[in-house]
Structures are given as C-alpha cells and as structure tokens.
Amino acid sequence: MGRRSDHSREELREIAVTAGHRHMDEVGFAHFSAREVAKRIGYSIGTIxxxxGSYDALILAINGRTLALWRDHLLRRLSGVQDDRLRHAIIAYFEFATNHRHAWAAIYDFRLPEDCTPPDSYQAEVRAIFDIVIAEVRQALPPARKCESEALTRSLLASVHGHCVFAMNGTFAMLGETSPVDAALCRVRDSVGSLMAE
Structure with missing residues (x-):
C-alpha cells in the first residue's frame, strides 16, 4: 500500500478499521497488535x-465495526420471520458469535479505564442491538407487562450470552449439554412465560 499522502484521514481510518477488524477476527484481543495493523496497511504505527488518538480508540472503532456487523446479521436473520422470532434471534446470536468468534469475544475482553466512557457512536451501536432484542421481547409479552421489556431483555441477554460462552469454550460439552441454543431458548421461554402466567 502507498504512503501517508495517498489517503485522506477518513480513508485511512476506514482502511485501518477494516484491516484491524480482520486481524482481530483472526487472532483475538489477547494477540491483537496495532503494529500489525499498521504493517498490513503500509503505514507507520505513529500514523495509526x-x-x-490512542490504542483504546482504535479498539473501540474495531469493536464498533463488529457491533455493526452483528446488528446487520440480526436484522437479516429476523427479516420476513413471522413466527417464533425469539428463537431466530437466539440462533442469530449463536451464529454470529461462532462465525466471528475472536472479534465477538473482543467486545467483552476489552475494557476502557474506569474514568473513561465509550464515545456516543459506540454506545449507539450497542443500543441498536439492544433495541432490536427489546422489540422482540416486548412483542412476546402480554400488554400489562410490556413496560418490563427493557429490564427483562437485559436479564435474557445475560442468560443467552452465558449459554453461548459455555457452548464455545467447551463447558457445555463437558456438562453433557448437546443443544445450547435450545437450552437458551427454554430459559427465555420460561422467563417470558412466567410473566404471561401472572
């Protein structure tokens, strides 16, 4: 690739995020190297x-790309689905995590310093996924309980995430669970069903 003057700042940002995301997807956060990203795009680490502005900002930009891809995958998976949409949403969760194992895990592996907050653009990507799932949970709840959909969604996401992590790190295999997706779906249905029964 060319030298510094070959690209505008915005072009260089996009090139670096694309290469950085590919690198993250290959090796994961623990082995991620900003120098490797610079090498791949033909620029110096100083230019990156x-x-x-910082290593943390680079990681946030890469993780933000992962979140955007995840959102798009979820929307595609739900497009045109009429029945059992929560099941399809859970399947989409497992699919994306499996297909982008390292990049997906990097969202959770990376931590900003306690006195820092992610930029609004990053928080918007997180919220976009959350809002999609909230809409599906709200749809499944009876009218009198729809106001609880946001709090319930947080708990359900934690449950599905835990099932997904156990599936990918081999814990469920050791415990004899052969269908983590179905197990996660059962827990979601139990929670939703308990509210409908009250």
Whole structure:
C-alpha cells in the first residue's frame, strides 16, 4: 500500500478499521497488535495513533465495526420471520458469535479505564442491538407487562450470552449439554412465560 499522502484521514481510518477488524477476527484481543495493523496497511504505527488518538480508540472503532456487523446479521436473520422470532434471534446470536468468534469475544475482553466512557457512536451501536432484542421481547409479552421489556431483555441477554460462552469454550460439552441454543431458548421461554402466567 502507498504512503501517508495517498489517503485522506477518513480513508485511512476506514482502511485501518477494516484491516484491524480482520486481524482481530483472526487472532483475538489477547494477540491483537496495532503494529500489525499498521504493517498490513503500509503505514507507520505513529500514523495509526495520529488518526485514532490512542490504542483504546482504535479498539473501540474495531469493536464498533463488529457491533455493526452483528446488528446487520440480526436484522437479516429476523427479516420476513413471522413466527417464533425469539428463537431466530437466539440462533442469530449463536451464529454470529461462532462465525466471528475472536472479534465477538473482543467486545467483552476489552475494557476502557474506569474514568473513561465509550464515545456516543459506540454506545449507539450497542443500543441498536439492544433495541432490536427489546422489540422482540416486548412483542412476546402480554400488554400489562410490556413496560418490563427493557429490564427483562437485559436479564435474557445475560442468560443467552452465558449459554453461548459455555457452548464455545467447551463447558457445555463437558456438562453433557448437546443443544445450547435450545437450552437458551427454554430459559427465555420460561422467563417470558412466567410473566404471561401472572
């Protein structure tokens, strides 16, 4: 790739995020290297930090790309689905995590310093996924309980996430669970069903 003057700042940002996301998807957060990203795009590490401002900002940009891809995958999976949409949403969760194992895990592996908050653009990507799932949970609840959909969604996401992590790290296999997706769906249905029965 060319030298610094070959690309505008915005072009360079996009090139670095694309290469960085590919690198993250290959090796995961623990083995991620900003220098490797710079090498892949033919620029110096100093140029990378000049564009993003810091290592943390680079990781947030890469994780933000993962979140955007995840959102798009979820929307595609739910498109045109009429019945049992929560099941399809859970399947989409497991699919994306499996197909982008390292990049998906990096969302959770990376931590900002306690005195820092993610930029609004990053929080918007997180919220976009959350809002899609909230809408599906709300749809499944009776009218009198729809106001509880946001709090319930947080708990359900935690449950599905735990099932997904156990599936991918081999814990469920050791415990004899052969269908983590179905197990997660059962827990979701139990929770939703308990509210409908009250």
């Amino acid at each position: 930090y000049n564009v993003f």
